[in-house]
Amino acid sequence: MVRLVVMTDTTIAVLVGSLRTDSVNRKLAELLAEQAPEGVTVDIVDGLGAIPFYNEDIDNPRDVPASAAALRERVGAADRVLAVTPEYNGTMPAVLNNAIDWLSRPYGAGALVGKPFGVVGATPTPYGGKWAHEDAARSARIAGATVVEDVTVSQSAIEVDVLTDPDVLDRLNRAVRTLAEYEPATVAA
Ligand SMILES: Cc1cc2nc3c(=O)[nH]c(=O)nc-3n(C[C@H](O)[C@H](O)[C@H](O)COP(=O)(O)O)c2cc1C
Numbered sequence: 530m531v532r533l534v535v536m537t538d539t540t541i542a543v544l545v546g547s548l549r550t551d552s553v554n555r556k557l558a559e560l561l562a563e564q565a566p567e568g569v570t571v572d573i574v575d576g577l578g579a580i581p582f583y584n585e586d587i588d589n590p591r592d593v594p595a596s597a598a599a600l601r602e603r604v605g606a607a608d609r610v611l612a613v614t615p616e617y618n619g620t621m622p623a624v625l626n627n628a629i630d631w632l633s634r635p636y637g638a639g640a641l642v643g644k645p646f647g648v649v650g651a652t653p654t655p656y657g658g659k660w661a662h663e664d665a666a667r668s669a670r671i672a673g674a675t676v677v678e679d680v681t682v683s684q685s686a687i688e689v690d691v692l693t694d695p696d697v698l699d700r701l702n703r704a705v706r707t708l709a710e711y712e713p714a715t716v717a718a
Contacts, residue, residue: 537568539709542607546614546625546650546661548578554650556692558613561705564698569709571611574603574628583630597631604632605640609708610674612648616661625665633672642673647680647708649701651691657683677711680704 543562547554555573562571580596581587587594604610614625632641646669652658662683666676682704684691691697 538570539568539609540570540572540607541565541609541611541705541708542604543571543573544577544604544610544612544614544625544628545573546612546622546665548624552615553686553691554613554615557649557651557701560692560698561611561613561701564702566702566706566709569705571705572603572607574600576600577624577628580627580631583627583634588631588634600628600631601640604644607644609711610641610644610646610669611680611705611708612646612650612662612665612669614648614650614658614661614665615652616650616654616656616658619660621661621665621668626668629665629668629672633668637673639672641669644674645677645708645711645713646670646674647677647704649680649682649684649704651684651686651697653686655685655687657685659683675713677708680708680711 543558545555545558558573565571576596581594614621633639648662648665650658662681670676682700
């Protein structure tokens with residue numbers, strides 16, 4: 530059972546799965562930041578493309594790349610995490626996968642552990658990036674996040690302009706609200 534509560538001062542760190550200058554998903558993330566409910570800050574984490582591929586050889590306190598350390602710090606400081614991503618070849622883009630890998634370590638104590646996580650995105654196919662979204666959710670769950678399934682929006686961009694369509698934007702804004710308001714069920718003492 531889940532409990533929905535009104536939250537104030539909630540920060541959602543957003544990981545965008547496309548590095549493209551004109552990325553539709555990036556623009557959607559920016560719209561969600563502009564239209565965030567009162568008390569909710571949607572914080573788009575830039576610089577994912579500058580983070581080296583995850584490699585255990587460079588993941589130690591002495592020489593962890595500054596870009597990866599900054600990612601961990603930014604996500605660690607957030608209350609929630611939202612991936613806004615297209616699909617590449619039936620799965621999530623490598624840049625998002627890499628970010629999740631960095632966030633999954635130290636094992637059992639990564640920045641995603643216990644963090645409510647949701648995923649949305651749009652692609653110009655009938656399924657709207659469904660496989661990428663399923664894979665991102667599974668990967669985040671394995672990294673310790675609490676996946677909030679109700680958040681998921683896999684939006685087809687074939688017949689609508691997802692950046693202006695009121696129904697699409699409403700669905701995505703509701704996804705942000707659902708993630709912001711999510712509270713895990715508490716076990717009665
Ligand atoms: C390498 C590559 C692989 C892709 N594979 C898929 C795919 O498997 N499924 C899908 O829905 N779209 C796929 N697409 C299309 C992307 O979803 C589309 O280009 C989308 O607009 C990219 O998102 P963006 O606008 O945020 O960059 C692929 C695009 C690229 C460049």
